[in-house]
Amino acid sequence: MTTPFVAVDGLTIAYGDAVAVDGISFDLDQGECLAILGPNGAGKSSVAKAFAGLVKPAGGSLVVDGTDLADRRPDQIARSRIAYLPEGRGIFPGLTVAENVALGMRVLPSGERAAAEAQAYELFPVLGRRRKQTAATMSGGEQQMLAVARALMTKPKLLVADEVSLGLAPMVIDAIYEAWASVRSTGLTMIVIEQYVEKALDFADRALVLRRGRVLWTGAADGAADHIVHGYLGNDLAPQA
Ligand SMILES: Nc1ncnc2c1ncn2[C@@H]1O[C@H](COP(=O)(O)OP(=O)(O)OP(=O)(O)O)[C@@H](O)[C@H]1O
Numbered sequence: 001m002t003t004p005f006v007a008v009d010g011l012t013i014a015y016g017d018a019v020a021v022d023g024i025s026f027d028l029d030q031g032e033c034l035a036i037l038g039p040n041g042a043g044k045s046s047v048a049k050a051f052a053g054l055v056k057p058a059g060g061s062l063v064v065d066g067t068d069l070a071d072r073r074p075d076q077i078a079r080s081r082i083a084y085l086p087e088g089r090g091i092f093p094g095l096t097v098a099e100n101v102a103l104g105m106r107v108l109p110s111g112e113r114a115a116a117e118a119q120a121y122e123l124f125p126v127l128g129r130r131r132k133q134t135a136a137t138m139s140g141g142e143q144q145m146l147a148v149a150r151a152l153m154t155k156p157k158l159l160v161a162d163e164v165s166l167g168l169a170p171m172v173i174d175a176i177y178e179a180w181a182s183v184r185s186t187g188l189t190m191i192v193i194e195q196y197v198e199k200a201l202d203f204a205d206r207a208l209v210l211r212r213g214r215v216l217w218t219g220a221a222d223g224a225a226d227h228i229v230h231g232y233l234g235n236d237l238a239p240q241a
Pocket residue numbers: 015018019020038039040041042043044045046047087
């Protein structure tokens with residue numbers, strides 16, 4: 001039996017006495033994309049933060065490419081090419097686009113940085129035109145593109161993206177998903193947390209519905225999934241944009 005690329009087994013996350021994620025398990029093969037869906041407070045962001053090393057699991061394991069992330073620091077995880085896009089925008093608003101890109105490159109060996117920088121501007125040409133602009137003065141969509149470019153330029157083996165679509169215009173959401181599609185052919189494995197259910201199911205190979213920290217349903221993100229997911233979560237899943 002081959003070991004899955006991502007193996008989450010009995011993952012439990014608690015904040016004090018409050019259990020946010022209650023023993024969930026799932027696997028992912030290399031190159032697969034999993035959409036994690038669920039209402040507010042379901043535990044989705046907590047799972048994403050565990051992949052980034054920002055919360056320590058109270059139990060279970062979280063193995064990526066043979067390494068259990070439960071004992072690793074966020075900087076060690078970033079260097080092992082696991083990219084995390086936090087909810088909101090993971091950028092430095094007071095710095096320029098070019099400075100943000102330069103900081104993103106620091107996890108890469110120096111020989112790979114020039115190509116990575118070029119790739120960031122190729123993915124989103126608008127960023128190339130705004131290199132000298134302070135990130136805080138850009139639109140929300142441009143800031144999110146900068147965050148996505150920074151994550152993708154490190155050529156991650158796993159990308160964990162937490163609600164990147166939140167509050168963005170449909171055109172910007174499409175641009176971000178197109179950028180992801182263009183790098184997926186390189187074997188990138190993805191975990192996408194979304195409120196925008198149709199978009200996520202359209203893009204992902206598999207879906208997992210969380211509610212109150214437990215897996216309600218998991219299965220292929222095919223034609224049937226939309227119906228099933230809405231059946232499980234009903235109005236709880238209304239997009240918030
Ligand atoms: N730092 C924290 N301290 C205490 N409780 C927390 C903390 N972070 C999250 N929680 C709680 O854990 C539960 C799961 O939160 P989490 O943010 O993981 O859910 P979510 O599905 O991502 O929700 P949303 O869609 O609203 O972002 C919630 O009840 C939340 O209040």
